[in-house]
Amino acid sequence: MLSQRIWRVVRTLIITYIISGILLAGLAFVLFKFRLPESQVNMGVNGVYILSCLIGGFLAGKTQKTRRFFWGLLTGGLYFAFLFLMSFFQDGGITGDPLHVATVLAMCALSGMAGGMLS
Numbered sequence: 001m002l003s004q005r006i007w008r009v010v011r012t013l014i015i016t017y018i019i020s021g022i023l024l025a026g027l028a029f030v031l032f033k034f035r036l037p038e039s040q041v042n043m044g045v046n047g048v049y050i051l052s053c054l055i056g057g058f059l060a061g062k063t064q065k066t067r068r069f070f071w072g073l074l075t076g077g078l079y080f081a082f083l084f085l086m087s088f089f090q091d092g093g094i095t096g097d098p099l100h101v102a103t104v105l106a107m108c109a110l111s112g113m114a115g116g117m118l119s
Contacts, residue, residue, distance in 0.1 A: 072116020
């Protein structure tokens with residue numbers, strides 16, 4: 001039973017990262033085509049985080065059936081944790097300020113929870 005729940009979360013995270021990849025590729029194309037300033041690119045990346053976690057939370061809530069907000073929150077938190085770890089290992093440390101890291105964590109976790117509540 002527990003392994004089945006864990007597998008559902010892993011499957012939801014994989015789908016969420018596929019959605020993120022598609023959205024980031026679209027954002028890269030828009031950046032290339034329209035030469036957007038950095039502030040708009042940052043807003044686009046934050047929008048991708050929010051939309052991906054919202055969809056991931058929605059899918060997690062649909063598959064788990066109970067405590068949907070919790071599973072959405074967990075999906076958003078794990079999404080952030082994986083991004084954080086990959087950034088940490090790629091850069092050899094944390095380069096961003098703690099406020100930005102906390103903001104991205106809040107965006108991912110809360111949008112995942114909202115998705116779970118909407119499911």
